[in-house]
Amino acid sequence: MLEPMGLPKDVSVIAWGLSLERPTMIYYNVDNIRDLFGHKVNIGTTKKNPICYIQNEEKTAKSASDVAQESTQKPKERTFIMIKPDGVQRGLIGQIISRFETKGFKLVAMKLTEPGRAHMEAHYADLSSKGFFAGLIDYAASGPVCAMVWEGDNAVLTGRKMLGATKPFDSEPGTIRGDFCIHVGRNIIHGSDAVESANHEIGLWFTEAELCAWNHHSTTWVYE
Ligand code: DAT
Ligand code: MG
16 A cells, blocks of 8 residues: 655655554654654555554554553543632632643643523533532523633543542642632632543533644653
């Protein structure tokens, strides 16, 4: 399928590890490609497709580029995080984003939005029988919220730990709720509580096109 060919030095190529089903969007300069992949590499192109593919002849230990590619090809766990109107009003967006960024999670989507009561009722539908539901919706729909999707290994459970307990009094110092708020009705942030609910919430808040597929340059320094 692949025909060996001489490549101009300034051509970019797409890397395609054997463990991957399709090419990634990581581009390398041909000058450096053999250095990156070592000598166990074929460079070729198909007749139909002018794009040049790199294929490992033999799977060896994961290279840095393999890890980066896998992070693109197989999305890691994602969680939906929302800074509520009080967190936005109190100027906490930056500090909260910073915690997720410095943890090593990857931001996949983010928007400041005011989607209205009906949307908040859908988001909190599982709590509709609770006595505090009406107040919760009043509060959640009272101003803009910062909706985000963060990605990484165990993002859902780790995100919950980073948020702290629902009631700030029960939240450990060092957690977001433990550090930044006092009352359960003003607990500044939402985080998905399970992978299933995360996927549901991400679908409720974002279109597929709003979820950015990108490679974080630090991937190989966050994951071994
Ligand atoms: P969490 O936000 O930790 O997932 P939850 O899903 O049980 O907690 O409740 C959603 C939100 O509803 C919570 O962040 C704040 C509010 N809430 C929960 N329990 C409450 C209570 N007893 N009184 C007032 N508001 C409450
Ligand atoms: Mg919840």
